[in-house]
Amino acid sequence: MDPATGQPVPRQAARARYSRAQRTLHWLVFACVLLAYAFINIKGWLPRGDAARAQMLEAHFAAGLAVLLLIWPRLMLRVRRGTPAITPALPRHLHVPGQLTHVLLYAFLIVQPLLGIAAVELGGHAINLPFGLAIPLFIAPDHLALGHSIKEIHEDLGDIFYWVIGLHIAAALWHHSFRGDDTLKRMV
Numbered sequence: 326m327d328p329a330t331g332q333p334v335p336r337q338a339a340r341a342r343y344s345r346a347q348r349t350l351h352w353l354v355f356a357c358v359l360l361a362y363a364f365i366n367i368k369g370w371l372p373r374g375d376a377a378r379a380q381m382l383e384a385h386f387a388a389g390l391a392v393l394l395l396i397w398p399r400l401m402l403r404v405r406r407g408t409p410a411i412t413p414a415l416p417r418h419l420h421v422p423g424q425l426t427h428v429l430l431y432a433f434l435i436v437q438p439l440l441g442i443a444a445v446e447l448g449g450h451a452i453n454l455p456f457g458l459a460i461p462l463f464i465a466p467d468h469l470a471l472g473h474s475i476k477e478i479h480e481d482l483g484d485i486f487y488w489v490i491g492l493h494i495a496a497a498l499w500h501h502s503f504r505g506d507d508t509l510k511r512m513v
Contacts, residue, residue: 341409342511350399351512354392354434358490361388365483380455386441387454393438400431411500412507426493433486440479447472 343351368381415423442460445452447468452460500508 341412341507343409344402344406347399347402347406348512350395350402354395354399357388357391357395358434361385361392362483362487364388379453383453383455386445386452389438389441390452390454390460392434396431396434409511411511413505415506423496426489426496429489430493433482433489437479437482437486440475440482444472444476444479447475 342348364381364385368378368385371378371381442452443464446462446464449462449467449469449472451462454460497509497512500506501510
């Protein structure tokens with residue numbers, strides 16, 4: 326039902342947005358990514374050996390694991406329900422950059438937490454989470470050099486991902502403000 330008119334909304338018009346579940350998962354993943362970045366940056370400001378520094382690292386791990394857990398149902402919904410059409414339709418040359426950005430986003434959201442887990446475990450540490458919870462070692466911790474290399478890749482990808490996130494946000498705002506299409510409205 327259209328709340329303004331009380332009339333039934335045509336099925337086609339109702340499809341103009343992502344489903345409630347897709348939108349919820351999108352914003353939950355966004356919040357977890359934002360928190361993961363916030364926690365790891367705050368950790369960097371705190372002195373070594375400080376209990377708050379360890380808590381920030383634990384919170385970073387928890388946010389990263391939440392991303393990894395939430396991305397799977399999000400991907401399944403995207404495959405099952407697809408994406409609503411953009412109105413007005415995009416010119417053909419804008420499809421490829423949009424698809425590439427989404428592939429990069431999804432790849433990051435899967436690979437980055439997995440790299441973080443591998444780096445910690447190869448370093449011989451369990452993944453400590455808030456409230457005294459921990460993920461036990463699943464990987465033999467006798468590969469410290471490999472763990473350090475993976476940690477560097479994890480950090481470098483984290484820096485690169487700032488740009489990918491920025492590109493995604495800038496594109497959504499460009500679509501909304503300059504192109505005047507409903508790309509952004511489909512996700513809010």
